[in-house]
Amino acid sequence: MRRAFPSKRPAAKTRGQTVNHDRRELQAPAAAAQTVSAKSExxxxxxxxxxxxxxxxxxxxxxxKSGEFPRPRKVRNISLWVESEVQNWIRGVVEDRGERQA
Structure with missing residues (x-):
């Protein structure tokens, strides 16, 4: 029988994983080895x-459609954009405007 409120017991952890008790999520040791750029995506x-x-x-x-803006990625039925691609597009627009004014 499940409780309607969170348990006060710490979340179970498996071998080689650390537990974040505040969020109750498991983090594998390999996750710490990811590069900085992959974490910021x-x-x-x-x-x-x-x-x-x-x-x-x-x-x-x-x-x-015309190829001027980054395409979204489809995850199941949801369209998602990579934030860094959108930021790069914005930077490109700003730089183009700067070149035109100069």
Whole structure:
């Protein structure tokens, strides 16, 4: 029978893994060996993309179709963008504007 409230017992841990008691998640030792760039990669959803770039959904999808904007990755039925790709696109737009003004 499951309890409706969290248990006060620490989460079970398996050999070679550490337990974060605050979040109750297991972290494998191999996870610590990941590179810094891999840790900083995040997948973001469309509302976050729209907030970052400041343009509308229709414009984003038109730019994806024409190859001007990074394509999303499909995870099951969800479209997710790699945040660093969107940030690089923003940087490119800013740099292009700087070159035009100079």
């Amino acid at each position: 995040r997948l973001i959803r469309l509302p976050q993309v729209l907030t970052l770039v400041g343009i509308g959904k229709t414009t984003v999808y038109a730019m994806i």
